[in-house]
Amino acid sequence: MICRNLPRSKAALVVIHDALRKIKFGNSDMEVTECCIGTMTWGSFNAEPDQAFAQLDKAVIDLGANFIDCAELYPVAFNYGKTTEKWIGDWLSDRTNQGKVKRSELYIATKCNPSGIGGFPEGETRPDDFCHSYDAEILERSCRASIERMQCDYIDLYQLHWPSRDTPIFGAATFAPKGKLRPMPCKDTIPAGQPGYDIFERQVLAVKSLFDKKLIRHWGLSNENAFGITMMCITCDKLGVPRPVSCQNDFSLLNRTYESDTWEAAYRFGVVGLPYGCLAGGVLTGKYFDGSKWSKAASADRDLSETRMRKTPDFQPRYGMPASMLATEAYVALAEEYGLSPTQLALAWAKQSDCNAAIITGSCTVKQVEECISAFKLELPEELMLAINCIFEQHRNPSMFYYDKPTCMDGKWLGSYARPASKPLTTSYLSWALSFIY
DSSP: OOOSOOOSOOGGGSEEOSSOOEEEOTTSSOEEESEEEEOTTBTTTBOSHHHHHHHHIIIIIITOOOEEEOOTTOSOSSSOSSHHHHHHHHHHHHHHHTTSOOGGGOEEEEEEOTTOTTTSOTTOOOOTTOOOOOOHHHHHHHHHHHHHHHTOSSEEEEEEOSOSBSOOOSSBOSOOSTTTTOSSOOSBOOOTTOOOHHHHHHHHHHHHHHHHTTOEEEEEEESOOHHHHHHHHHHHHHHTOOOOOEEEOBOBTTBOGGGTHHHHHHHHTTOEEOOBOTTGGGGGGTTTSTTSHHHHHHHHHSOGGGSHHHHOTTSSGGGGOHHHHHHHHHHHHHHHHTTOOHHHHHHHHHHHSTTBSOEEOOOSSHHHHHHHHHHTTEEOOHHHHHHHHHHHHHSOSTTOBSSOHHHHHHOGGGGGGOOOTTSOOOSOOHHHHHTTTO
């Protein structure tokens, strides 16, 4: 693998296609665009439904995307639950009535979460430490509520948002039992030496009930690991239930942990990747390097004080940890060398990664939608894919923590380069970072 002395001026090597490509989504009968429109900030960082409608119009009607992902939990960071699905339903109803879209030509995905956020009926109070086990009654109630909010008759891809068992999630790269390294409650604790068959059988049968009632066409997992994928698929085979077709995990240039044993399990059982977080909460766009051309362009579209890392620094701070910022600056420089925006590099790379079928984007403006979708029309040359791997070998999974998150949040071992995305970065360490690459 050649990591040094790459020639400059490589823009001509990037192939640009005219339109989005549609692919068969794993073992399903879905023919989806590789770009799946993510929606999780609609209702929080986007305060008005018209903002979401404009982004959907651009993505679906103007640019041809046919895959939309949501969750009963959305929006995130604040104003949690229900709103995003309702906005999607209002848009779908209006545009269908106008003849601008057809429900049968769209693929709509959503998720049920074990914390019950967005899934509790109106008038009922959700306890702060509530956690369910995807029980059949709760899962059906959530599924029906999502269908009603989104006015979509059925759900093409219904996903279990994260495991209810005692396994680490959301930034923890190391297993620890009994809920250790887990940021929220878990209901299902599996004792040492036990496989937890009853938990998986109960959940698979709950999903089967949704198929039997014709509420869903396919189902998937999210934030799962190799053990969970394996147990779910084996249990499906045992009980005669369709296997999950996809797994929606955190995946980006800053977090490639999925490519290890989780991908092998998914691969062996025919489960395709549908990752989120491929821009690492916006960090990989380069906009958090204040004073750079990427920061200036982003701020002209939307004030940086309103962005995720600046407005809600305690929400998903892993993406902007100091080590993540150091790696990101190297990826930004590589993107510029090939005439790409950092956004295009991050998304096009994720699209071309063998473990994925489609990629979930995230946006708050129409301009962001346009740039994200432009990335799916690109084919990166092999030498650029190799150069990305070279950077990753030096900056492995910097948005993850393995044992102690505060240590990673401080990044003190980086000395003067320990700067998180949540704080303006006025001192560049680009030359220092590049000295390790070229």
